[in-house]
Amino acid sequence: MTVAGARERRVRAGDVELCVAELGDPAHPTVVLVHGYPDSKEVWSEVAARLSGRFHVVLYDVRGHGGSTAPSPLRGGFTLERLTDDFLAVADAVSPGRPVHLVGHDWGSVQGWEFATVVRTRGRIASFTSMSGPSLDHFGHWINSRVRRPTPRRAAQLLGQSAKSWYVYALHTPVLPELAWRGPLGRRWPHILRRREKVGGDGYPTASLPSDAALGAWLYRDNVRARLGSPRPDAFAHVPVQLITPLDDAFLSEHLYDGLEQWAARLTRRTLDAKHWIPRTRPDQVAYWITEFVESVEGDRVLPVRSGPHAQRFGGQLVLVTGAGSGIGRATALAFAKAGARVVAVDRDAETAAETAVLAREAGAAEAWAETADVSDERAMEQLAAKVDAEYGTPDVLVNNAGIGLSGSFLTTSTEDWRRVVDVNLFGVIHGCRLFGARMAERGQGGHIVNIASAAAFQPSRALSAYATSKAAVLMLSECLRAELAGRGIGVTAVCPGIVNTGITGTARFTGVDAVEERRLRMSAARWYGVRNYPAEKVASAVLDAVVRDRAVVPVTPEARGARLMSRWMPGASRRLARVEPRL
Numbered sequence: 001m002t003v004a005g006a007r008e009r010r011v012r013a014g015d016v017e018l019c020v021a022e023l024g025d026p027a028h029p030t031v032v033l034v035h036g037y038p039d040s041k042e043v044w045s046e047v048a049a050r051l052s053g054r055f056h057v058v059l060y061d062v063r064g065h066g067g068s069t070a071p072s073p074l075r076g077g078f079t080l081e082r083l084t085d086d087f088l089a090v091a092d093a094v095s096p097g098r099p100v101h102l103v104g105h106d107w108g109s110v111q112g113w114e115f116a117t118v119v120r121t122r123g124r125i126a127s128f129t130s131m132s133g134p135s136l137d138h139f140g141h142w143i144n145s146r147v148r149r150p151t152p153r154r155a156a157q158l159l160g161q162s163a164k165s166w167y168v169y170a171l172h173t174p175v176l177p178e179l180a181w182r183g184p185l186g187r188r189w190p191h192i193l194r195r196r197e198k199v200g201g202d203g204y205p206t207a208s209l210p211s212d213a214a215l216g217a218w219l220y221r222d223n224v225r226a227r228l229g230s231p232r233p234d235a236f237a238h239v240p241v242q243l244i245t246p247l248d249d250a251f252l253s254e255h256l257y258d259g260l261e262q263w264a265a266r267l268t269r270r271t272l273d274a275k276h277w278i279p280r281t282r283p284d285q286v287a288y289w290i291t292e293f294v295e296s297v298e299g300d301r302v303l304p305v306r307s308g309p310h311a312q313r314f315g316g317q318l319v320l321v322t323g324a325g326s327g328i329g330r331a332t333a334l335a336f337a338k339a340g341a342r343v344v345a346v347d348r349d350a351e352t353a354a355e356t357a358v359l360a361r362e363a364g365a366a367e368a369w370a371e372t373a374d375v376s377d378e379r380a381m382e383q384l385a386a387k388v389d390a391e392y393g394t395p396d397v398l399v400n401n402a403g404i405g406l407s408g409s410f411l412t413t414s415t416e417d418w419r420r421v422v423d424v425n426l427f428g429v430i431h432g433c434r435l436f437g438a439r440m441a442e443r444g445q446g447g448h449i450v451n452i453a454s455a456a457a458f459q460p461s462r463a464l465s466a467y468a469t470s471k472a473a474v475l476m477l478s479e480c481l482r483a484e485l486a487g488r489g490i491g492v493t494a495v496c497p498g499i500v501n502t503g504i505t506g507t508a509r510f511t512g513v514d515a516v517e518e519r520r521l522r523m524s525a526a527r528w529y530g531v532r533n534y535p536a537e538k539v540a541s542a543v544l545d546a547v548v549r550d551r552a553v554v555p556v557t558p559e560a561r562g563a564r565l566m567s568r569w570m571p572g573a574s575r576r577l578a579r580v581e582p583r584l
């Protein structure tokens with residue numbers, strides 16, 4: 001097995017011969033991808049394909065893995081010093097005289113930290129992107145500081161990581177790991193990866209896996225105990241470092257990277273809601289972050305400092321918001337923009353959508369576009385989805401926000417009024433979920449859908465039968481879809497705001513009254529919402545938070561939280577409240 005479209009060659013490094021694959025134009029900046037354990041260079045095939053248009057991409061099988069030969073004897077043949085020799089031999093062969101951008105995953109990242117912190121590689125590395133693999137030196141200091149100065153929290157972190165490291169102890173036992181990998185474990189590994197990590201397909205892992213895993217056990221035996229026991233005191237990175245941390249990693253706690261700034265002065269942090277094997281499960285996001293980071297270093301630009309607690313998570317993600325021309329939709333688009341996302345602002349009003357896109361760029365969006373579509377129009381939504389797919393990619397986050405207000409008794413609400421509110425508030429959400437949800441599922445790289453419902457979804461009201469019904473349906477749709485998409489790594493959230501000061505009162509329909517009275521009611525409602533004065537920005541912040549925490553239902557505003565509690569625990573009171581006629 002090899003990487004599709006790659007040119008392969010062999011590079012001698014001391015006692016071994018390394019299998020090196022290259023893609024892209026050698027005149028472009030060189031990005032060297034180093035694989036982990038148990039793995040071979042093919043783990044990078046998806047990421048490499050995405051990078052090869054802009055970079056000279058180089059992958060190699062670590063000694064003893066894939067097409068590279070193993071040292072003899074094995075003991076002592078896998079030390080970090082020997083692995084550094086290998087890296088330098090590859091770098092000299094593929095990019096003589098020009099430093100390379102190093103990217104490592106798992107043990108490739110453990111090695112990468114060594115390369116990026118030892119003196120003899122100075123001038124040969126331009127940047128380092130680390131994924132799921134700490135420096136053994138930093139790890140040693142991390143353990144020591146927790147053993148010497150324990151607090152309950154630090155002790156819990158130590159115990160948590162010790163439990164996650166069970167396989168490291170197992171790999172130190174003689175012979176058994178080799179027997180397991182060359183026997184049943186090796187045969188079952190593809191199945192385990194598929195079930196546990198949702199990794200698979202396209203000839204990955206390769207046929208060499210059992211042998212890679214058996215020989216690679218020496219990576220641990222030759223290095224872990226020695227380094228953790230006496231970590232280097234001067235393991236400072238001499239290059240800019242980008243750290244990508246998957247938050248659901250079964251092997252590594254995110255706390256391992258607490259205080260990493262003391263070792264890497266020029267550090268950019270990223271987080272992903274994903275498991276360990278992100279080069280396979282999140283190639284779009286990983287390739288995007290590598291590209292952005294490498295280009296910033298090449299251009300001698302510092303990556304823009306994105307503000308807010310969500311910048312690590314949403315930088316470069318594609319976020320589509322409907323109804324983005326005003327109120328909650330605009331505030332949400334701008335909150336994602338501030339976090340460095342790429343934003344598609346959709347509204348039926350072309351002018352306000354365009355304004356939001358401009359504001360999003362000013363707020364820090366990596367890119368921002370405006371699109372015009374009426375969410376209730378199925379054909380228009382299909383065209384939107386096709387265009388977004390072709391021009392911007394598959395959204396990582398979809399916010400179905402567009403909605404309209406309708407107030408009045410059931411008996412004065414015409415069928416036409418019902419159709420309009422259900423078409424926009426419910427079918428708009430259905431079209432968004434169906435079209436973009438299908439693309440997210442097909443891409444297989446996770447994602448999140450946020451549907452903006454309302455507190456009216458759980459608080460009945462004699463004056464809101466059509467609006468509340470549409471929003472209750474959105475809430476139930478979100479719950480059902482959440483259950484359906486959970487297995488595909490796609491989260492679904494219903495956000496339920498109470499009274500938020502937006503332009504919704506200016507466009508809401510009031511039934512059963514003439515035009516003059518309707519105008520008066522709108523103005524009165526607007527005044528009332530103004531006095532309440534709950535800002536749309538707080539709803540936006542709840543939306544980002546809900547995505548990060550993968551929350552199912554999020555009531556926003558105290559009255560929405562109260563209404564939710566009342567509907568659950570005091571339904572009688574909720575029903576009595578429903579009878580109160582609003583006075584506007």
Ligand code: NAD
Pocket residue numbers: 322323324325326327328329346347348349352373374375376401402403404405424428452453454455496497498499500501502503504505507536
């Ligand atoms: P808003 O009127 O300020 O903004 C709504 C935006 O959606 C506008 O830009 C409008 O042009 C757009 N829009 C309306 N219909 C559309 C359609 N068919 N296709 C595309 N775009 C369309 O209102 P808002 O308060 O920001 O409301 C946003 C969402 O929040 C709505 O779903 C609303 O029901 C919900 N909500 C609002 C409140 C509140 O108090 N403001 C409370 C609970 C829920």
